[in-house]
Amino acid sequence: MTLRAAVCENINLYMEKNEEEFRCYLKEFVSAVWILLGNMVSQASSNRDQLAITAIKFLTTVSTSVHHALFEGEGVIQQICQSIVIPNVRLRDDDEELFEMNYVEFIRRDMEGSDLDTRRRIACELLKGIATNYKNRVANLVSIHIHSLANPVANWKDKDCAIYLVDVQNFFGSVIVPELQSPDVNGFPMLKAGALKFFTMFRNHIPKQAALQLFPDLIRFLGAESNVVHSYAAICIEKLLLVKDEGGRARFNADDVSPFFISLRDNLFIAMKFPESEENQYVMKCIMRVLGVADVNGEIAGRCIDRLKSILSEPFPSLEMILVNDVTEFFPYAFQLLAQLVELNRPPFSPSYMRIFKILLSPDSWNRASNVPAFVRLLQAFLQKAPHELNQDGRIGHVLEIFEKLVSLPGSLEQGFYVLNTVIENLEYSVLERYICHIWEVLFKQLQHWQTVQSRKTVKLVKHLLILMSLFIIKHGSNNLVDTIHPNLFKSVLENALDATAVEHWGKMLDGIVTLLSEAERDRIEDEREMPDIDENVGYTTTFVRLYNAGKKEEDPLKDVKDPKEFLVVALARLSAIYPGRFPQIIWQYLNSDNQAALLHFCSTYNCQIL
Structure with missing residues (x-):
């Protein structure tokens, strides 16, 4: 053979x-x-x-x-x-x-x-x-x-x-639908699984009304004894709720799910009680998707949590066992899950959580590159939920040592800025003041180093540095930024802001801002989160894999700015009132014709005038 x-x-x-x-x-x-x-x-x-x-x-x-x-x-x-x-x-x-x-x-x-x-x-x-x-x-x-x-x-x-x-064209109605509507969910299980698979694969081609009519049947199959059949039913429901029509709008919404929600919820939890399906990933994913689409009030959420408690055990002891036994293969996953648990907790934290925080602050914990993204994710969670803990026992110094170590390595530069951004965002300036000069010294030394060796990392460093400075200004004011970089720098910046050498930079910057704001939303491409560029250790090392549903919720530091276009023209109008006659000339000289027209349209829309 x-x-x-x-x-x-x-x-x-x-x-x-x-x-x-x-x-x-x-x-x-x-x-x-x-x-x-x-x-x-x-x-x-x-x-x-x-x-x-x-x-x-x-x-x-x-x-x-x-x-x-x-x-x-x-x-x-x-x-x-x-x-x-x-x-x-x-x-x-x-x-x-x-x-x-x-x-x-x-x-x-x-x-x-x-x-x-x-x-x-x-x-x-x-x-x-x-x-x-x-x-x-x-x-x-x-x-x-x-x-x-x-x-x-x-x-x-x-x-x-x-x-x-x-x-699919001439088959669904004549063969698949009768199988799905069969009253015996346990008869010919492989045939039932094939019918459910067919429905799942061709879900985009099945009209919405026809699919809704079959929802009660899909829910019935969640009670099938065959693990494959009730898993396929869960997969089919989960995939149907992801279907989008032209224009990107979801085909099924909360109103569509509402009539079936109670029976759907109950049968999903029944499916998890069958032998070998206690940890059925397909059923769990379907529960997640249904709760994401349906209108869930406090009572429904409480019942779902009670059902989950009866099936699942508390995750923290298992995660703690992974750490205690040094099961390095699971570290990247364990720390991402711990970050979620920290974010869902309310301070003060229990001693178990504080022991993990102490592990985080140990320099030895950061030696394994594959753990760094998950460690950073967990450290960010602690800094956001309990920033006052940093004021005790010199912990802020340990955090800044971690930041300094991360930004000194090309592979963890981005992670280092994530830590520092979280520190800047969550600590008061009075706490940060004694460390700020040292932070700028570290960053500018790194910038000088990468410029000297002409590394491609220079662009990435400059990008993160600008984001950090912007965040610092938002949280602690521009005075504190420039004066901590260099004493009295803010005064000299004000004196030279409108010098001829600065006007060109200012004008080009305004041109770029107007271009950004006038772009149509459909022309903007949202970058996917990239896997951090982490250098591999010599020999074996666990690879970091980001858990898709354990992502960090991003907070908007400028929630008060509802409309950036309005914010821009109001600020320009206010500034031009202080220096009348200067800005129209700069706008005419440095903005291209399209951006001049766009800026004029913004001013007209928000009833602002640049003098």
């Missing part, structure tokens, strides 16, 4: 890489592989899978090449469907065993796309390959076979095979 599989793999490579040289041998090889696959129809054991897969891959490669005419003969495509595609798409005993014994692995293969090299998937790829050049013939043949297969009385496995092959 291994030798034959290797031969099939080799001739497939010849077909892909040396088609011209191989074409004179192609017909004989196609015939030989075809006969080989035909002889394997009755031999569906798993030890022949690799041979069947490589052989079908070879036929698929031929079907999409310039030699596809080998398949256009009378009855050839029909014979391929009968002798190769349908037998390999049909469920086998191994599939049934996996369905019953290891539902997580079955879902991973069947729903999450890890079945790339299975007979089922490869047989469908062959059919797609032939349809590339013979679409109508393939469609007619498949329709005939589906009609004969879709008879559950004769054989439910054949109907599952039909579901796997079908096109």
